[in-house]
Amino acid sequence: MRKPEPIVTMLKQHAERLQSQPLSALFTHDPERFQRFSITAEGILFDFSKNLIDEAAYHTLLQLAAPVADWQAKMRAGAYINSSEQRPVLHPALRHPLMAGYSVDGQNIMPAIHAVLQRMRDFSHAILSGEYRGYRDHPITDIVNIGIGGSDLGPRLAAQALRPYQQSLRCHFVANVDGFELHHLLPTLNPATTLFIVTSKSFTTRETMLNAATARNWFTQQAPASAVEKHFVAISANQTAVRDFGIAPQHIFEFWDWVGGRFSVWSAVGLALMLAIGPTHFDAFLAGAHQIDNHFFSAPAAQNMPILMALIGYWNRSILGYNSLCIAPYHAGLEALPTYLQQLDMESNGKQVQRDGLPVATPTAPIVWGQAGTNCQHAFFQLLHQGTEICPVDFIAAAQAAHPYVAQQRSLLANCLAQAEALLQGRPFDAALASVDATAVASTGQEEVATASWQMAQQRHFPGNRPSNMLLLPRLGPHELGMLLALYEHKIFVQGVLWQINSFDQWGVELGKSLAQNLERDLVAETIQFPHDSSTLGLLAYLKAQA
Numbered sequence: 001m002r003k004p005e006p007i008v009t010m011l012k013q014h015a016e017r018l019q020s021q022p023l024s025a026l027f028t029h030d031p032e033r034f035q036r037f038s039i040t041a042e043g044i045l046f047d048f049s050k051n052l053i054d055e056a057a058y059h060t061l062l063q064l065a066a067p068v069a070d071w072q073a074k075m076r077a078g079a080y081i082n083s084s085e086q087r088p089v090l091h092p093a094l095r096h097p098l099m100a101g102y103s104v105d106g107q108n109i110m111p112a113i114h115a116v117l118q119r120m121r122d123f124s125h126a127i128l129s130g131e132y133r134g135y136r137d138h139p140i141t142d143i144v145n146i147g148i149g150g151s152d153l154g155p156r157l158a159a160q161a162l163r164p165y166q167q168s169l170r171c172h173f174v175a176n177v178d179g180f181e182l183h184h185l186l187p188t189l190n191p192a193t194t195l196f197i198v199t200s201k202s203f204t205t206r207e208t209m210l211n212a213a214t215a216r217n218w219f220t221q222q223a224p225a226s227a228v229e230k231h232f233v234a235i236s237a238n239q240t241a242v243r244d245f246g247i248a249p250q251h252i253f254e255f256w257d258w259v260g261g262r263f264s265v266w267s268a269v270g271l272a273l274m275l276a277i278g279p280t281h282f283d284a285f286l287a288g289a290h291q292i293d294n295h296f297f298s299a300p301a302a303q304n305m306p307i308l309m310a311l312i313g314y315w316n317r318s319i320l321g322y323n324s325l326c327i328a329p330y331h332a333g334l335e336a337l338p339t340y341l342q343q344l345d346m347e348s349n350g351k352q353v354q355r356d357g358l359p360v361a362t363p364t365a366p367i368v369w370g371q372a373g374t375n376c377q378h379a380f381f382q383l384l385h386q387g388t389e390i391c392p393v394d395f396i397a398a399a400q401a402a403h404p405y406v407a408q409q410r411s412l413l414a415n416c417l418a419q420a421e422a423l424l425q426g427r428p429f430d431a432a433l434a435s436v437d438a439t440a441v442a443s444t445g446q447e448e449v450a451t452a453s454w455q456m457a458q459q460r461h462f463p464g465n466r467p468s469n470m471l472l473l474p475r476l477g478p479h480e481l482g483m484l485l486a487l488y489e490h491k492i493f494v495q496g497v498l499w500q501i502n503s504f505d506q507w508g509v510e511l512g513k514s515l516a517q518n519l520e521r522d523l524v525a526e527t528i529q530f531p532h533d534s535s536t537l538g539l540l541a542y543l544k545a546q547a
């Protein structure tokens with residue numbers, strides 16, 4: 001790593017100063033702390049007061065955001081900010097409502113975006129109304145999205161989160177190349193009433209191509225080959241490859257190379273979602289994201305939620321050195337959010353060199369992980385409270401429930417706030433000792449009651465002083481989900497600016513893909529064709545012997 005910038009050195013000095021006291025003391029000394037370190041924008045509350053910052057550290061952090069405006073302008077102007085792939089980055093255009101606003105190489109891209117959106121709406125209306133018929137003149141009952149990574153995670157997450165808005169179709173998502181998924185799904189489907197959506201920006205991704213071919217074989221074993229046209233549609237930026245696969249041109253929904261896979265749920269990649277929740281709710285999802293775009297592109301840094309989220313993330317990762325970020329959505333519909341954000345964050349900012357090829361000056365993306373609350377409390381929260389690692393947490397909750405069970409919602413929210421409070425405050429040793437029942441200790445027969453009590457209190461002591469953020473939404477409908485995902489997209493973009501990295505390429509996934517091609521061949525070859533280390537050779541030998 002290179003020598004850090006002077007501002008990073010200043011931030012490290014703030015961190016050293018602040019680490020000499022517990023986080024809870026910052027609350028004791030400043031009754032206004034919540035007001036100082038939380039903002040409400042577009043109806044969403046972001047509370048970052050439970051982080052180890054004070055006014056001085058916060059103002060230094062804000063200075064770090066100075067270059068963001070320039071990068072925002074570059075993004076909006078369609079500059080080729082994905083420099084290693086020579087592409088603009090324009091996912092905000094996908095939710096922009098007007099027919100003007102974004103151009104690439106001087107060409108207004110809005111008419112093309114809106115034309116595809118309209119085709120998606122027309123297609124969805126036809127399917128949902130039953131007007132669109134399968135090859136045996138039946139309406140469609142099931143859709144299967146075949147895609148992986150960005151061509152799967154966004155629509156999968158949103159379709160789950162927006163279950164209350166679900167229309168008539170059963171929606172299935174197949175991503176893994178492991179045949180396990182299709183093997184169990186296909187027998188449950190009727191080819192005459194199933195629509196397969198093959199989603200792949202490149203239309204070369206091995207997993208998707210293998211799964212799509214398997215689905216097509218299954219289909220043609222039961223239906224005439226000419227029926228493929230009615231039952232397979234494709235979402236891709238590679239029209240030639242789609243046509244070669246045998247999908248009819250009128251069933252290709254286009255998107256463009258200026259949309260990164262992990263930022264593509266707003267494009268035709270969202271077709272499965274639109275079919276799941278209907279075009280009106282999909283439009284609300286886009287409108288929510290657009291509302292956050294407007295906020296992000298206009299609010300000053302100190303009132304700009306994605307910028308503040310990015311700065312706090314930078315502080316925890318690059319200055320305090322915490323190496324992970326736990327995503328804990330207290331909403332069962334957001335169960336897939338940690339996985340979605342894993343790709344968004346780690347594939348974008350998991351980089352070790354800057355745009356200029358030089359090594360980064362500080363650690364970059366955290367390891368993103370998590371699970372929906374309250375399940376997470378019964379799985380790994382033990383480690384968060386008493387383990388030797390400090391893992392910052394993003395808590396996310398919606399005030400209003402998407403169900404009628406009032407007591408459950410109250411308990412869910414109470415648990416969410418309680419966990420954040422417990423991480424902050426901890427339980428001091430004295431309180432832990434007071435909670436130990438000395439009579440019960442004595443009754444265990446241990447001679448040294450004082451020692452036994454001390455030991456028990458040590459187990460019950462919580463150090464606290466563990467940072468977290470809280471994002472509170474009024475409810476989780478399509479509009480709010482659009483807002484939430486756009487907030488994280490912009491956060492990650494800003495962090496890329498702070499780390500001076502290109503957040504929009506993903507060269508790190510290429511090597512494994514090409515080695516897998518060699519290994520696929522070696523798994524069936526009589527004699528090994530490609531060079532491998534002795535470990536890989538040993539593993540290959542085992543697998544070949546078992547095959």
Ligand SMILES: O=P(O)(O)OC[C@H]1O[C@](O)(CO)[C@@H](O)[C@@H]1O
Nearest residue numbers: 149150151200201202205261509
């Ligand atoms: O949409 P495609 O081209 O099939 O790619 C799927 C995914 O594979 C990756 O290229 C690598 O994991 C992701 O960036 C992308 O979302």
